[in-house]
Amino acid sequence: xxxxxxxxxxxxxxxxxxxxxxxxxxxxxxxxxxxxxxxxxxxxxxxxxxxxxxxxxxxxxxxxxxxxxxxxxxxxxxxxxxxxxxxxxxxxxxxxxxxxxxxxxxxxxxxxxxxxxxxxxxxxxxxxxxxxxxxxxxxxxxxxxxxxxxxxxxxxxxxxxxxxxxxxxxxxxxxxxxxxxxxxxxxxxxxxxxxxxxxxxxxxxxxxxxxxxxxxxxxxxxxxxxxxxxxxxxxxxxxxxxxxxxxxxxxxxxxxxxxxxxxxxxxxxxxxxxxxxxxxxxxxxxxxxxxxxxxxxxxxxxxxxxxxxxxxxxxxxxxxxxxxxxxxxxxxxxxxxxx
Amino acid sequence: xxxxxxxxxxxxxxxxxxxxxxxxxxxxxxxxxxxxxxxxxxxxxxxxxxxxxxxxxxxxxxxxxxxxxxxxxxxxxxxxxxxxxxxxxxxxxxxxxxxxxxxxxxxxxxxxxxxxxxxxxxxxxxxxxxxxxxxxxxxxxxxxxxxxxxxxxxxxxxxxxxxxxxxxxxxxxxxxxxxxxxxxxxxxxxxxxxxxxxxxxxxxxxxxxxxxxxxxxxxxxxxxxxxxxxxxxxxxxxxxxxxxxxxxxxxxxxxxxxxxxxxxxxxxxxxxxxxxxxxxxxxxxxxxxxxxxxxxxxxxxxxxxxxxxxxxxxxxxxxxxxxxxxxxxxxxxxxxxxx
Numbered sequence: 001x002x003x004x005x006x007x008x009x010x011x012x013x014x015x016x017x018x019x020x021x022x023x024x025x026x027x028x029x030x031x032x033x034x035x036x037x038x039x040x041x042x043x044x045x046x047x048x049x050x051x052x053x054x055x056x057x058x059x060x061x062x063x064x065x066x067x068x069x070x071x072x073x074x075x076x077x078x079x080x081x082x083x084x085x086x087x088x089x090x091x092x093x094x095x096x097x098x099x100x101x102x103x104x105x106x107x108x109x110x111x112x113x114x115x116x117x118x119x120x121x122x123x124x125x126x127x128x129x130x131x132x133x134x135x136x137x138x139x140x141x142x143x144x145x146x147x148x149x150x151x152x153x154x155x156x157x158x159x160x161x162x163x164x165x166x167x168x169x170x171x172x173x174x175x176x177x178x179x180x181x182x183x184x185x186x187x188x189x190x191x192x193x194x195x196x197x198x199x200x201x202x203x204x205x206x207x208x209x210x211x212x213x214x215x216x217x218x219x220x221x222x223x224x225x226x227x228x229x230x231x232x233x234x235x236x237x238x239x240x241x242x243x244x245x246x247x248x249x250x251x252x253x254x255x256x257x258x259x260x261x262x263x264x265x266x267x268x269x270x271x272x273x274x275x276x277x278x279x280x281x282x283x284x285x286x287x288x289x290x291x292x293x294x295x296x297x298x299x300x301x302x303x304x305x306x307x308x309x310x311x312x313x314x315x316x317x318x319x320x321x322x323x324x325x326x327x328x329x330x331x332x333x334x335x336x337x338x339x
Numbered sequence: 340x341x342x343x344x345x346x347x348x349x350x351x352x353x354x355x356x357x358x359x360x361x362x363x364x365x366x367x368x369x370x371x372x373x374x375x376x377x378x379x380x381x382x383x384x385x386x387x388x389x390x391x392x393x394x395x396x397x398x399x400x401x402x403x404x405x406x407x408x409x410x411x412x413x414x415x416x417x418x419x420x421x422x423x424x425x426x427x428x429x430x431x432x433x434x435x436x437x438x439x440x441x442x443x444x445x446x447x448x449x450x451x452x453x454x455x456x457x458x459x460x461x462x463x464x465x466x467x468x469x470x471x472x473x474x475x476x477x478x479x480x481x482x483x484x485x486x487x488x489x490x491x492x493x494x495x496x497x498x499x500x501x502x503x504x505x506x507x508x509x510x511x512x513x514x515x516x517x518x519x520x521x522x523x524x525x526x527x528x529x530x531x532x533x534x535x536x537x538x539x540x541x542x543x544x545x546x547x548x549x550x551x552x553x554x555x556x557x558x559x560x561x562x563x564x565x566x567x568x569x570x571x572x573x574x575x576x577x578x579x580x581x582x583x584x585x586x587x588x589x590x591x592x593x594x595x596x597x598x599x600x601x602x603x604x605x606x607x608x609x610x611x612x613x614x615x616x617x618x619x620x621x622x623x624x625x626x627x628x629x630x631x632x633x634x635x636x637x638x639x640x641x642x643x644x645x646x647x648x649x650x651x652x653x654x655x656x657x658x659x660x661x662x663x664x665x666x667x668x669x670x671x672x673x674x675x676x677x678x
Contacts, residue, residue, distance in 0.1 A: 017416055018423050019404070019530035023646065024619070024639030065358070065676040073673040077356055082666025084357050090664075091657050191358035191676055280363070298637065299654070300363030307362065314653055315638070318430045325429075327421025334412040337404040337530055 001271045006035035009323060016326040017334045029319030036247045036272050044317045047094035049159035049306040050146060050237055051078055051085055054102035054229035055121030056166030063169045063201045065193045071165050072105040079112045085161055085305035092314035101139055102229030116142040118229050125208040129225045136224035136232050143236020151244040158241050159249040159313055161306020162230040171257035173205045173226035175283045177214045186283030219264035234258025242272040251309040252279035252301060256287045263291050276312035277301055340610045345374035348662060355665040356673045368658030375586045375611050380663060383656045386433035388498035388645040389485060389576055390417055390424055393441035393568035394460030395505030402508045402540045404532045410504050411444040418451045424500055424644035431653035440478055441568030455481040457568050464547040468564045475563035475571050482575020490583040497580050498588040498652055500645020501569045510596035512544045512565035514622045516553045525622030558603035573597025581611040590648040591618035591640060595626045602630050615651035616640055
């Protein structure tokens with residue numbers, strides 16, 4: 001990102017009618033947004049949240065509290081506007097773009113759904129690779145392409161979100177593969193499984209890692225063997241946003257696994273990411289530290305879909321408005337402080 | 340507040356298309372808002388932030404980085420719409436109501452300013468009581484009356500804010516009086532004073548407490564002797580909001596000192612308060628614990644004016660919309676989970 005522009009943005013903020021630095025992280029959001037977008041007068045008008053959806057073969061092992069059909073049912077709920085992400089995106093003035101990355105359902109020509117289906121879900125990672133390397137690359141490229149479309153369509157800020165029954169299992173497997181931590185240390189209850197289901201989920205992830213031996217030095221290998229198609233789409237979107245200088249707000253646990261894949265592929269991508277919130281899922285903190293991002297919110301969210309990203313977008317937007325709309329000391333005729 | 344309604348609100352939230360409890364504190368905001376307002380379908384449409392302004396005699400001791408004139412200058416900045424609170428209130432759809440509680444300036448008939456001047460600033464608390472008991476009560480009553488006006492005007496949610504050069508000195512003195520902690524443990528840099536000014540500020544507060552001996556069992560005595568007129572206005576607004584079942588969002592350090600006075604006067608008021616954010620000022624945490632409130636945001640804000648309250652209002656509004664706008668499992672045809 002442009003360090004010179006970042007300094008210019010902070011100099012402007014320091015001239016606003018407030019004690020220096022007193023708007024804390026709002027000022028950080030503003031100067032980073034300027035440095036990413038490349039403009040001292042950046043727009044935040046058009047915002048889009050991409051909710052990537054896909055199914056997971058590993059669900060047949062019984063790792064989730066919800067049946068696999070819920071992925072499809074929730075996609076229709078997104079398209080009808082009844083889900084959490086619809087309410088929160090609308091609240092902050094963002095569009096919700098629902099992407100079928102690999103749902104095990106034939107949607108035909110469903111209006112509003114962005115079709116990027118790579119497969120009808122991943123295969124069961126407990127028995128072999130979730131995807132081929134080619135499938136993983138195709139899904140990544142779909143995400144990159146959607147980011148390019150943001151540039152074309154004038155989307156100023158993008159957010160990530162996801163829906164996929166079983167996808168906390170994939171996210172935990174990805175973290176374990178990169179971190180070398182034990183599976184138990186990075187695996188939590190997802191949508192709300194009980195103790196015995198949690199024990200089973202941990203065993204299944206351990207089995208998936210033993211069967212597939214993903215290579216942490218090869219992020220696409222990790223993504224293909226124990227990841228998910230929606231996670232690949234998120235990774236691609238993050239890469240594409242960085243390439244197109246679009247600030248990208250990464251939602252919670254699963255989205256951060258996608259962002260982690262992107263950052264492992266290309267570390268400078270970190271500078272383009274805003275981490276929306278601190279997830280309840282253990283393992284999230286490790287990823288945030290690896291990415292070097294400090295979460296904006298801590299509201300104990302664990303829904304996904306992009307809900308945390310939507311709320312964080314509202315706060316980033318507020319920071320940019322401080323830069324653009326507040327009066328300076330000179331404009332307002334206010335005396336400056338002596339520190 | 341109405342515990343039965345709170346339980347009914349949570350039951351409705353549990354029926355929405357999401358894992359139970361997965362929207363974390365947004366659900367807490369929604370159920371508390373319902374219990375406070377007394378409606379399962381509460382409005383959040385009309386929001387108002389009261390920015391109470393007053394001067395402080397103790398400024399003559401050199402406790403602030405800014406000259407006293409800045410209180411007046413910032414009031415004109417508020418009225419022209421150029422301050423941080425204007426930008427952030429506008430961002431969340433709230434009105435800013437600027438109240439002169441006791442500024443050392445004759446505003447005449449300034450349009451937009453709500454005149455509730457009790458005195459032209461407090462007296463220097465380092466030499467004697469900041470106010471008489473009668474002045475403190477008059478200022479409290481002005482705040483209570485403004486809350487009653489909210490009810491009349493259909494304001495659904497109120498926020499507190501303040502402007503008053505020198506008012507972190509008053510707030511720290513109030514905390515020290517109630518907590519019995521040393522002044523050094525509850526006194527910080529305000530708008531940004533340096534080390535020697537901080538040492539002087541601590542000495543002045545110690546002197547004010549020694550000279551006035553405020554009685555922590557008599558909150559009005561504390562308010563009158565070492566408080567401020569804007570802090571009294573905030574305390575009154577909080578009391579009045581509770582009496583009128585209006586959720587009240589309390590901003591940072593100084594606002595919380597006002598809310599603390601209200602809670603010491605009437606402990607059940609706590610149930611009507613949302614704590615907007617964790618201030619950078621030390622001493623804030625003590626007050627939040629005493630009030631029993633968990634702050635919503637932690638963005639390292641230390642501006643005041645109601646800026647944190649505005650941002651928190653946006654998040655509370657989001658929580659209420661989750662309750663009102665999200666589809667249920669039955670409406671969306673989504674299968675429920677088994678936990």
